Amino acid sequence: MLSRSALRAVTANARTFSSSASRQTKVAVLGAGGGIGQPLSLLLKTNPLVTSLSLYDIRGAPGVAADVSHVDSHSEVTGYPADKLDEALEGVKVVVIPAGVPRKPGMTRDDLFNTNASIVRDLAAAVGRVAPDAHILVISNPVNSTVPIVAATLEKAGVFNPKHVFGVTTLDVVRAARFLAGITDSNPNDTIVPVVGGHSGPTIVPLLSQTDKGKSIVGEVYEKLIHRIQFGGDEVVKAKDGAGSATLSMAYAGAKFTDALLRALNGEKGVVTPTFVKSPLFADQGIDFFSSQVELGVDGVEKINTLGPLSAEEQKLLEACLPELKKNIEKGKAFVA
Numbered sequence: 608m609l610s611r612s613a614l615r616a617v618t619a620n621a622r623t624f625s626s627s628a629s630r631q632t633k634v635a636v637l638g639a640g641g642g643i644g645q646p647l648s649l650l651l652k653t654n655p656l657v658t659s660l661s662l663y664d665i666r667g668a669p670g671v672a673a674d675v676s677h678v679d680s681h682s683e684v685t686g687y688p689a690d691k692l693d694e695a696l697e698g699v700k701v702v703v704i705p706a707g708v709p710r711k712p713g714m715t716r717d718d719l720f721n722t723n724a725s726i727v728r729d730l731a732a733a734v735g736r737v738a739p740d741a742h743i744l745v746i747s748n749p750v751n752s753t754v755p756i757v758a759a760t761l762e763k764a765g766v767f768n769p770k771h772v773f774g775v776t777t778l779d780v781v782r783a784a785r786f787l788a789g790i791t792d793s794n795p796n797d798t799i800v801p802v803v804g805g806h807s808g809p810t811i812v813p814l815l816s817q818t819d820k821g822k823s824i825v826g827e828v829y830e831k832l833i834h835r836i837q838f839g840g841d842e843v844v845k846a847k848d849g850a851g852s853a854t855l856s857m858a859y860a861g862a863k864f865t866d867a868l869l870r871a872l873n874g875e876k877g878v879v880t881p882t883f884v885k886s887p888l889f890a891d892q893g894i895d896f897f898s899s900q901v902e903l904g905v906d907g908v909e910k911i912n913t914l915g916p917l918s919a920e921e922q923k924l925l926e927a928c929l930p931e932l933k934k935n936i937e938k939g940k941a942f943v944a
């Protein structure tokens with residue numbers, strides 16, 4: 608016979624299980640066969656908030672799915688080949704897109720535009736057709752342009768919901784915390800830095816002055832740290848020597864952002880993280896997408912926070928960011944127009 612406390616524990620577990628099981632959250636990864644897609648799919652398989660995982664790629668997704676499906680978490684995993692995109696998207700609540708080509712040494716993210724713009728546009732059109740209410744998390748670069756491409760494609764189809772489209776800039780936030788922790792000999796949990804703006808070189812604006820550990824960094828150390836956060840991706844591209852860009856740290860960052868969104872969609876309050884969304888902050892200057900601290904809620908974007916107080920250096924970084932970001936956004940929009 609079970610003791611009263613054991614019985615209480617069993618009942619509580621049953622309740623947790625039935626409430627989480629009743630929230631069917633199907634997540635799709637488009638580009639699941641790639642360098643980011645594979646580890647991202649693995650990490651999402653281990654997330655208890657994912658009940659079903661749909662893996663799609665123009666090559667290799669069924670193999671990745673068969674492999675990942677053996678991990679002993681409760682979600683179901685299905686892989687879809689190139690001609691089964693619509694099937695992959697049926698009933699999905701969250702779509703993560705790491706499809707497209709990565710950088711080689713010497714390339715900027717904008718150099719990827721010609722290849723990735725049409726990949727992202729076509730995938731967004733399929734989401735708009737099959738799962739118009741889904742939340743779309745864009746990893747494919749150049750994020751500053753691919754997010755406006757997704758938005759404009761959905762707008763054309765009459766299904767754009769600005770609360771549901773996100774550019775994943777989490778890797779910049781992850782790098783900033785890690786690099787600041789390194790130079791202050793701290794735990795990265797204590798060096799979380801809001802990173803705002805966009806996701807490429809000078810459009811990446813770390814707000815070190817808004818963190819306890821960061822505000823004391825000055826002079827050459829400050830300049831070097833900012834440069835490293837803005838161009839940290841180049842370190843990986845160079846070290847991989849032609850074999851691609853960040854995949855493992857990006858998969859981690861993508862899984863972290865997806866988890867934040869899923870927690871918020873499931874009712875958790877106070878989930879706030881930088882992400883590149885349709886934003887009013889600089890819309891009067893023609894820059895209608897921007898990354899700032901965004902509060903996530905049961906319907907995606909709940910509140911877009913303003914930037915807060917900036918130091919003189921950060922004001923300069925912001926001034927360098929805005930014109931570049933504007934160009935990137937306009938290029939994305941023009942592609943779909």
Ligand SMILES: NC(=O)c1ccc[n+]([C@@H]2O[C@H](COP(=O)([O-])OP(=O)(O)OC[C@H]3O[C@@H](n4cnc5c(N)ncnc54)[C@H](O)[C@@H]3O)[C@@H](O)[C@H]2O)c1
Binds near residue numbers: 638
């Ligand atoms: N947001 C960020 O912080 C960040 C960081 C790193 C990389 N990235 C970007 O992520 C993207 C993917 O990088 P990767 O290293 O995984 O590249 P990869 O080449 O290893 O993988 C890309 C995958 O996309 C697939 N693909 C191509 N066209 C497709 C389509 N139409 N539908 C479905 N799948 C398709 C390919 O078959 C491949 O498996 C690149 O654009 C890269 O620049 C973004």
